[in-house]
Amino acid sequence: MPTPAQQKAFFEENGYLIVEDILNAEQLEELRRRVDIALEGKEPQFGDFEIQWExxxxxxxxxxxxxxxxxxxxxCHRDPFFWSHAVRPEILDIVELLIGPDIKIYTDQMFVKAPLQGTAVPYHQDSAYWPVEPPNLVSCWMALDDATVENGCVRVIPGSHKALLPHHHYPESIQSLGLEDDEVDADREIPVELKAGSCMFHHSLLAHRSAPNRSPHYRKGLVTIYLPSTLRFTQPWDFKYGFKLLRGKEYPGSV
Ligand SMILES: O=C(O)CCC(=O)C(=O)O
Structure with missing residues (x-):
């Protein structure tokens, strides 16, 4: 088991950090149950909105x-259970280790890759989408199923989080911003295979992608995104749910 100092050093060098079994079996089962309710739209807060369809x-x-x-x-902004997931102390303790004591939440994103059909996510750095400076948000990608090469686990380029690359705009594509394969150090890419209940924290400048799901099983990952409350907007960002403080303090003029 690495020490917190070793975890922080690994993250700073590589731009990501794997934490195994951060959820116990009971927490994982409850999370999977609530995700299924959300995906099946069984409660009104999970209606046909704020969804990107395949x-x-x-x-x-x-x-x-x-x-x-x-x-x-x-x-997490619409359902108390997902809020309680986003603010789990086990997760926030790692977030604090990586980005410091003043923590706000942006949001969460449930990435579903349906059996044999779920599509690829092309290379990108998350910070290309988010108008804040400095670009040092962190995401927690929680595996709800075992994430494998076959079912399209996330693939990262270690060390690519040192600079923001200029992204292309793809207005016709489902992914509006992205990087071409020859614009990143693709030879260094590694697949991040994770057991369900384990997670990867990644820096918002880390170049990453995922391949289609070639397996007969789902590959679901719930991503929750955190930021230091010291960050400043570089453009107006009218996020309707706002940026709520989770730990530490607010800074005037910051997010
Ligand atoms: O889950 C995936 O396939 C992609 C996740 C991703 O792009 C992200 O967490 O920023």
Whole structure:
């Protein structure tokens, strides 16, 4: 078991950190149960909004709803259970280790990769999307199923978090900003395979992607995004749920 100092040093050098079994079996089971309720739309707060549908969903109205969802956004702002997941002390302790004591939450994003159909996420750095400086947010990618090469686990380029690369705009694509494979150090890429209940923390400048799901099983990952409350907006960012303080203090003029 690495010490906190070793974990921090690894993150600073590589831009990501794996924490195994951060959820126990009971916590994992409850999280998976609530995610299924959300994906199946069984409660009104999980209606057909704040969802990015898989492009194939248009041609496949016959599929169950969960199989048509690519990403479901902002669960923690709409449902108390997902809020309680976002503020788990075990997670916030690691966030604090990585970004310091003053922590705000942006949001969460439920990345679903349906069996045999879930599509790829091209290379990108998350900070390309978020107008704040300095670009040092951190995401916790929680594996709800075992994430494997076959089912499209996240792939990262260690050490790529040192600078923001200029991104392309792809207005026609489901992923509006991205990097071409030859614009990153793709030879250094590693697949981050995770057991369900384990997670990866990644820096918002880390270049990463994921491949399609080639397996007959789901690959679900719930990503929760945190930021130091000292960050400043570089452009207006009218996020309707606001940036709520989780630990530490607010700074005037900051997010
Ligand atoms: O889960 C995936 O496939 C992609 C996740 C991702 O892009 C992210 O967490 O920023």
């Amino acid at each position: 492009p194939y969903a248009r041609e496949r109205p016959d599929l169950p709803r969960a199989q048509k969802i690519r990403v479901m956004f902002h669960l």
